[in-house]
Amino acid sequence: MIDDTTPDAAQCPALMVAAPASGQGKTTVTAALARRYRNVGLRVRVFKCGPDFLDPMILEQASGHPVHPLDLFMVGEAECRRLLHEAARAADIILVEGVMGLFDGDPSSADIAARFGLPVLAVIDGSAMAQTFGAIVHGLAKYRDDIRIDAVIANRVAGARHAEMLRNSVRGPVRWMGAIERSSGLELSSRHLGLLMAEEIADLDHRLDTAAAALPTGVDTLPPAVAFTACPQSAVDGTALSGVRIGIARDACFAFLYPDNLAVLREWGADLRFFSPLADEGLPDCDALWLPGGYPELHATTLAANGNWQRDLRRHHAQGKPVLAECGGMMVCMQSLQLVDGSNASMANLMPGRTIMQERLAGLGLQVVGLPDGPVRGHAFHYSRVETTLPPSARSRNPNGGRSEAVYEHGSLLASYVHLYFRSNPKAIAAWFSAQQEVEVAEHSTSTDRPTFELP
The missing domain is CATH 3.40.50.880 (Class I glutamine amidotransferase (GATase) domain)
Incomplete structure (x- = not known):
């Protein structure tokens, strides 16, 4: 959605998907949202807060487009702003997956939400709690006054009765968006550096479609539009690596x-x-x-x-x-x-x-x-x-x-x-x-009796 009356800004519904901690299921929910919106014909662009290679692979397969990091230090505010503006001009909805807990790190997901005016969807694992769920939502909503928790999804709930208890614990103005029942089929496998790579999950498209269908109907109401201002790209020297x-x-x-x-x-x-x-x-x-x-x-x-x-x-x-x-x-x-x-x-x-x-x-x-x-x-x-x-x-x-x-x-x-x-x-x-070194470096031995150096 583009605001043609303001040439240096573009408006697009946008949402940051965050959580109170790692392991709550925010990658699965973000990927499921991207696939659900894509399946109904919406143009989706997804970003990931902070440095990451693995989550973006899953999110790219879910959305059908490359996923770029947003980080106020590594990427820089100006580049983040440019990327979001370009996405807003091309998309019907923008999703930004947070990193760790919402307020964790420097810069944090909350810092990015505040800087770019992103409403937050909190994903909370409700599997081992009842009314305390509402207290966590309330704490997230009140901890900082420069961000807005727009809605909450309860993940890994035991059933309808459990979901109802969680729903009744949530205070306004945070919207209850719904619950996702426990299902091992929706969980994405991990190893020491994080999730498995997308290409390693043979049935990933099936899992994404299943997760998209399992989302509560509350997600079908798009979040409010956010205005993203333009930021020019830094000068490019198209000849600096010409012929290299x-x-x-x-x-x-x-x-x-x-x-x-x-x-x-x-x-x-x-x-x-x-x-x-x-x-x-x-x-x-x-x-x-x-x-x-x-x-x-x-x-x-x-x-x-x-x-x-x-x-x-x-x-x-x-x-x-x-x-x-x-x-x-x-x-x-x-x-x-x-x-x-x-x-x-x-x-x-x-x-x-x-x-x-x-x-x-x-x-x-x-x-x-x-x-x-x-x-x-x-x-x-x-x-x-x-x-x-x-x-x-x-x-x-x-x-x-x-x-x-x-x-x-x-x-x-x-x-x-x-x-x-x-x-x-x-x-x-x-x-x-x-750069080309003027002095050649001697090759190490290629014999089979390596290593050839004493180790400390």
Whole structure:
């Protein structure tokens, strides 16, 4: 819905789907809403608060469109505003899935709701409560006066009688939107980093349609329209990467890519060439290489057995061509990967040392990485640690004062646990990908008796 009388603003019904905590079912509800609206012919655009790769995969399949992050730090307010304005001009409804609890983190989902005037739909797991449900709704509604809890859905209720108790506990002006009964068939499976990837759920479309049909009829009343003001996009240098061929690992192992990162590279003139290390595809003819994050720990045996891409990777590095390795990408650049069961798999041997998987979270938080041409924002989220004799060239900065991450430069390789958000500084990203090292880096040994470096 577009307000043609105001050229710098667009109006569209919009809703933030949030919860008092993680695990309440907000991803399932957001995906179900997107699929329900899509199934009746509405144009749906979905966003996800904060850094995330997995939830957006599910939400993209539900809505039929790429899902971008909204984060006041990593993405920035101006870019968030531009993305929302563009979505409002193209959509009949905008959904924004929150992250963690509504007020958790800095910036929080509530901060985003307040900044952009998004009404909030609270999703609350009511399975183990009755009248206390209303107290939680009341607390969410009254905790801050700069956001509005528009409605509430009770999730995982036992039946009609239970739902009625929950409904009677809710005070106005928060609207009771309805209840979703307990059903294991609607739950989305998870692993250590979050939900399974969309491509791993064979019956995902069936689950989405089932979840959409299970939503209460209250969702069929669209939320109020929100006015989203225009914000011009930063200047684009379409020649900065003109003629630069960037090879990008992309498959079930290397799957953690923000769609907007690819858009930035294309806007700045790059020629993107994808390949699959899992399929043992050699590197495409490229001037630079990007190894994004993903799940090396789930595919360690296959990666270790596939020699073509490893050989090409070492040759690319030895020629001084840029390599950006993020999180899982850095893990495969080590000499070996130790899994939680103690077994080891040989990796590509670009960096001395090994990666050791952990049973607990080893790093989480927003980050800033200083590149030669300026800082780039991003985030880290990992269940592993590295042991290496290579000293960090720098450390990232956590804006909230939490754990920083080591940043390694080894010849033309830039590696860290940080997933970078390219649009936070496209010039710095373009400069890195277009830089050619003048001095070649010697290849590590490719013999089968690796590792060749002493570990600390």
